[in-house]
Amino acid sequence: MRGEYATAGLPGPANWFRPKKRRLPRLPLPLLPPRFPPLPGVPAAVPSIAGSSRRQFLEATAAGLATAALSGCRGDAARKLDPTQCVLPPGAGSLERFLDICTGCQMCVANCPTHVLQPSYLQLGLKGFMKPRMDFATKYCLYDCHRCAEVCPTGAIRRMPVTAERDTEGITKDTTRIAVARFYVCRCLVAREDMDCGACTEHCPTKALYTVPYIGRDGQEHRLPRLDPSLCIGCGACEHACPVTAERPEERERRNSCDLCEEKCEFGRRREMPPRALVVRAVNPQQKAVKKFEDKAVDPVGDADFPF
Numbered sequence: 001m002r003g004e005y006a007t008a009g010l011p012g013p014a015n016w017f018r019p020k021k022r023r024l025p026r027l028p029l030p031l032l033p034p035r036f037p038p039l040p041g042v043p044a045a046v047p048s049i050a051g052s053s054r055r056q057f058l059e060a061t062a063a064g065l066a067t068a069a070l071s072g073c074r075g076d077a078a079r080k081l082d083p084t085q086c087v088l089p090p091g092a093g094s095l096e097r098f099l100d101i102c103t104g105c106q107m108c109v110a111n112c113p114t115h116v117l118q119p120s121y122l123q124l125g126l127k128g129f130m131k132p133r134m135d136f137a138t139k140y141c142l143y144d145c146h147r148c149a150e151v152c153p154t155g156a157i158r159r160m161p162v163t164a165e166r167d168t169e170g171i172t173k174d175t176t177r178i179a180v181a182r183f184y185v186c187r188c189l190v191a192r193e194d195m196d197c198g199a200c201t202e203h204c205p206t207k208a209l210y211t212v213p214y215i216g217r218d219g220q221e222h223r224l225p226r227l228d229p230s231l232c233i234g235c236g237a238c239e240h241a242c243p244v245t246a247e248r249p250e251e252r253e254r255r256n257s258c259d260l261c262e263e264k265c266e267f268g269r270r271r272e273m274p275p276r277a278l279v280v281r282a283v284n285p286q287q288k289a290v291k292k293f294e295d296k297a298v299d300p301v302g303d304a305d306f307p308f
Contacts, residue, residue: 083179083281085123087134087234089148090141090176091158094285095124102156104130108148114139116236117148134178136236136280143205143235146173174206177289179234179280181208183227187244187277190225194218200225200238200278206291208232227278233289238278245276 081095089108092098109117109132118135120128132148134141149157161172189195194216201209208231214224 081125082123084279085133086120086128087136087179087236087280087282088286089117089132089134089157090146090173090178090233090286091149091160092156092178092286093158097285098156099124099127099131101154102131103154104132105153106130106132107151107153108132108157111147111151113145113147114142116141134236136239140203140236140240141178143174149173171288175233175289175291177233177283177287179236179282180229180232181227181234181238181278181280183209183225184274184277184279185224187274188225189244189277190214190216190222194220194222196222197243198223198225199241199243203237203241205235205237206231206233206289209238225277230290234280234283236280239276239280242276242278 086095088095088098092102104119106119109115109119116134116136116139117132118138119130120133122129123133124131144162146160146162149159160170160176163172163174185191189197191214198211201211208228209225210228211223212226214222216222
């Protein structure tokens with residue numbers, strides 16, 4: 001069969017469906033202009049950036065971003081951060097130390113019982129991306145809890161005793177000042193609307209907030225909160241419990257009606273109103289606060305003290 005096809009000059013059955021190879025014609029290469037040596041007295045041409053490779057461009061960009069990240073939150077850059085948004089967990093020390101050691105593993109955020117620890121975005125700068133910070137709009141830090149230090153794998157949050165006794169010399173969790181609250185009487189419901197409110201004093205675990213007698217505009221006696229900054233540790237319980245917010249329409253109208261009740265108020269200089277009556281501001285580095293020890297009640301000796 002194959003011989004018959006070959007005798008007739010026809011292709012065999014195996015070559016019927018075989019594609020034919022087509023060769024493309026070779027195009028001539030473009031002629032490059034000849035390179036002449038530079039003339040005497042004429043400066044040589046500056047090499048173009050287009051000659052650099054993509055890898056060199058990406059390496060330079062990555063190096064610039066890394067330099068900006070590593071140089072962030074130091075010196076003047078740390079002072080430009082909003083102190084109400086960069087409160088660190090107790091045991092972090094300084095902001096610079098915490099950002100150098102913390103890896104953003106989210107272990108403390110996941111194990112926080114009140115979920116006051118939240119990952120930051122740009123509140124701590126570029127270097128603090130996804131690293132924990134205190135968000136008092138969510139909750140507050142518990143007075144007798146240091147779970148974040150127990151689960152921290154890198155030691156960015158130092159472990160320390162939770163409770164301080166009278167003879168304790170070192171720093172403890174309940175004496176670590178991570179922030180300091182600031183009281184704005186112009187936003188307090190007692191001074192502004194003659195209402196009886198003591199939510200902040202009831203939630204303060206260190207007794208840094210207490211009340212004093214106050215005669216309102218209605219002529220009646222009320223209890224106005226007072227703050228002792230030396231006892232404040234910045235746990236955020238007072239700010240979280242404060243009922244003053246800017247969510248209601250009447251609060252939005254009063255927000256821009258500052259009467260400069262305090263000349264040192266940073267909100268008064270900007271002609272703005274504080275968001276709450278108590279605002280917690282971070283301290284850097286963290287400090288040791290004074291603990292107020294109260295004498296415990298003594299049980300009566302016998303029935304003669306209470307004859308009834």
